Amino acid sequence: xxxxxxxxxxxxxxxxxxxxxxxxxxxxxxxxxxxxxxxxxxxxxxxxxxxxxxxxxxxxxxxxxxxxxxxxxxxxxxxxxxxxxxxxxxxxxxxxxxxxxxxxxxxxxxxxxxxxxxxxxxxxxxxxxxxxxxxxxxxxxxxxxxxxxxxxxxxxxxxxxxxxxxxxxxxxxxxxxxxxxxxxxxxxxxxxxxxxxxxxxxxxxxxxxxxxxxxxxxxxxx
Amino acid sequence: xxxxxxxxxxxxxxxxxxxxxxxxxxxxxxxxxxxxxxxxxxxxxxxxxxxxxxxxxxxxxxxxxxxxxxxxxxxxxxxxxxxxxxxxxxxxxxxxxxxxxxxxxxxxxxxxxxxxxxxxxxxxxxxxxxxxxxxxxxxxxxxxxxxxxxxxxxxxxxxxxxxxxxxxxxxxxxxxxxxxxxxxxxxxxxxxxxxxxxxxxxxxxxxxxxxxxxxxxxxxxxx
Numbered sequence: 001x002x003x004x005x006x007x008x009x010x011x012x013x014x015x016x017x018x019x020x021x022x023x024x025x026x027x028x029x030x031x032x033x034x035x036x037x038x039x040x041x042x043x044x045x046x047x048x049x050x051x052x053x054x055x056x057x058x059x060x061x062x063x064x065x066x067x068x069x070x071x072x073x074x075x076x077x078x079x080x081x082x083x084x085x086x087x088x089x090x091x092x093x094x095x096x097x098x099x100x101x102x103x104x105x106x107x108x109x110x111x112x113x114x115x116x117x118x119x120x121x122x123x124x125x126x127x128x129x130x131x132x133x134x135x136x137x138x139x140x141x142x143x144x145x146x147x148x149x150x151x152x153x154x155x156x157x158x159x160x161x162x163x164x165x166x167x168x169x170x171x172x173x174x175x176x177x178x179x180x181x182x183x184x185x186x187x188x189x190x191x192x193x194x195x196x197x198x199x200x201x202x203x204x205x206x207x208x209x210x211x212x213x214x215x216x217x218x219x220x221x222x
Numbered sequence: 223x224x225x226x227x228x229x230x231x232x233x234x235x236x237x238x239x240x241x242x243x244x245x246x247x248x249x250x251x252x253x254x255x256x257x258x259x260x261x262x263x264x265x266x267x268x269x270x271x272x273x274x275x276x277x278x279x280x281x282x283x284x285x286x287x288x289x290x291x292x293x294x295x296x297x298x299x300x301x302x303x304x305x306x307x308x309x310x311x312x313x314x315x316x317x318x319x320x321x322x323x324x325x326x327x328x329x330x331x332x333x334x335x336x337x338x339x340x341x342x343x344x345x346x347x348x349x350x351x352x353x354x355x356x357x358x359x360x361x362x363x364x365x366x367x368x369x370x371x372x373x374x375x376x377x378x379x380x381x382x383x384x385x386x387x388x389x390x391x392x393x394x395x396x397x398x399x400x401x402x403x404x405x406x407x408x409x410x411x412x413x414x415x416x417x418x419x420x421x422x423x424x425x426x427x428x429x430x431x432x433x434x435x436x437x438x439x440x441x442x443x444x445x
Contacts, residue, residue, distance in 0.1 A: 148373065155366050156357045165352055166370065169345040173381045180388070196388055200380065207376050215369045218290045 001093050008089065008097030016105075022072065030065045030113050037061070038120045051124050051186050058117060058182070059175050062135075063142070063168075065109050070102045070146035071163050074154035082154075091220040095151070095212050099144045106139035126188035134185065137201045138178040144208035145170050151219050177201045223300070227431045236428055239421030246414045253411065257326055264322040266414055270422035271315030272340075276382075278308030278426050279347075283375040286368035298364035299437045301371060302354070307430040309347045311422075316340055327392055335386040336393050343381055346374045 016023055037057055041049065049057070077085075085094055114123075114135070125131045146167050153163035181197040226232070247266035255262060282304035289297035319337065320330035331337060353370055357363040386393070 145377075152353070152366055152370055155362065156353060159356060162353065162356055166349045169342050169349055170374070170377050172342045173377060173385055176385060177388075200384055200388065204377075204380060207380070211373050211376055215290075215372060218365060219369050221365070 001090060004089050004093035005097045005100070008093060009101050012097065012101040026065065026069050026109060027112060029068055030061065030109060031116050033061050033064065034113065034117050034120060041121075049121050049124075052183070054121060054124055055179055055182050055186065057121075058113075059179055061113055061117065062106075062110055062138070063171060063175060065113060066106055066139075066142045066146055067164055067167065069105055069109055070143055071150055071153075071160055073098050073102055073147055074150040075160065075163070077154070086220065091217040092213060094220070095147065095216040098147050099209060099212060102143035102147050103140045106143045107136060110135045110139055124186050125182070127185045130185040130191065130194060131182055133198065134178055134181040134201070137198065137205060138174055141174045141201065141205040141208055142171055144205065144212055145174070148208070148212045148216065151216060155219060174201065174204055177204070223431075227435065232424055233428055236421055236424035239417050240425060243414060243418040243421050247418065250410060250414065261322055261325045262411070264318060265411070266418040268315060268318040268322055269415070270419045271311045271318060273419045274423045274426040275308045275311040275315060277423050278304045278311060278430060279375060279378070281427075281430075282308060283372055286371040289364055289368045290372075293361065293364060295360070295364070295441055296438065298368070299434055299441065301368060303430045303433040303437060305347060305350060305371065306433065307426050309344060309351075310429075311426055312340060312344045312347070316344065323392075332392060334392045335389045336382075336391055339381050339386050343378050346378060350374055 146163075149163055149167040149170070152166060153159055156162055177197050177200055181194050181201065184194040184197070243266055247263055252260065252262050282301050285297050285301035285304065289301055316337070319340075323332060323334075323337075324330045327334075350367060350370055354363055354367045357366060
């Protein structure tokens with residue numbers, strides 16, 4: 001099974017590399033969102049954004065970039081290609097490969113977003129390692145939930161709006177936890193103070209991945 | 223469940239329990255507590271809603287799992303109607319909570335983590351109904367909505383039971399507030415409360431089974 005996962009994962013990377021416009025589009029989306037926020041808030045760099053606002057806006061940017069990034073994982077597959085997957089690979093390998101690929105894509109997008117966002121709107125985080133681990137955990141959680149929702153939406157007539165409706169409420173728990181944990185990283189609290197949030201975040205990630213593992217084969221049958 | 227639907231004893235039990243809850247809940251003596259005063263009576267009509275909602279949604283998930291392992295229109299109808307009534311209970315829980323909060327916390331919505339979590343939970347299930355509405359084919363609809371139902375319930379549990387405990391809340395038992403038992407010393411109150419939990423849950427299941435029977439008849443006549 002892992003050989004299949006690896007093969008499918010490499011296929012996703014190769015496809016992304018060949019059709020660079022998709023990734024560039026995502027990048028442009030994220031950067032323009034950040035720039036719109038920068039221009040509309042009219043903050044001066046010296047004063048900076050209030051920390052809680054910085055935090056909330058950051059996660060909203062990540063959320064909408066994630067929806068755009070992961071939506072295409074099933075929505076953009078042609079029916080012919082889906083049939084080909086259906087015949088040739090095990091559904092669990094397919095969902096695992098997609099989840100791993102989307103998680104990595106999210107981490108890359110998040111890093112780029114942090115760099116751009118930090119440059120134009122300031123970087124108040126003191127404990128960067130904690131911030132990075134929260135972003136990594138949240139990326140895995142968000143992309144595993146979104147991958148599953150993208151699969152559901154693709155079965156329900158390729159509806160992007162439906163995908164947003166289905167996934168936004170499901171993502172709120174992950175976002176709330178991340179916002180709390182990042183607030184701790186901004187305030188430079190100890191790891192012991194944040195361990196609750198980090199453990200819960202990891203647990204939600206596990207729930208998301210496990211649900212994909214168990215439920216995707218049923219979805220794939222139709 | 224099929225057999226239980228047609229049994230009448232638990233429906234009689236539900237009516238008797240609810241009569242007791244309405245009379246006792248509204249008329250019996252309640253402990254005099256600061257701020258709460260007489261509003262403590264809402265306890266019997268607010269907290270059981272959440273018990274009822276969780277039980278009904280759990281039943282909905284059980285039928286969703288059954289529907290995946292053994293697809294049949296009946297399992298799908300059960301799953302849908304339990305979710306329907308569960309969400310109705312959730313909405314009533316929010317409304318009764320807002321009325322209570324208006325008197326005790328000073329405003330209907332005070333950004334309390336439990337209020338927010340339950341509102342998000344209701345949103346998740348509204349998305350479930352929209353998903354159902356957007357699929358034409360009956361078999362696909364049954365399977366995909368079952369998958370989403372299981373997913374939603376698995377996210378709902380940490381949302382309702384873990385997240386609010388990580389933050390301060392105005393609800394009893396959170397963030398340094400006295401727990402439920404601290405002011406529920408009155409055993410009379412507790413008796414009515416537990417009766418209310420059972421009574422409301424039974425009423426919820428009753429409503430759901432009536433709706434299930436209606437749908438089943440509809441399903442047969444359509445064919």
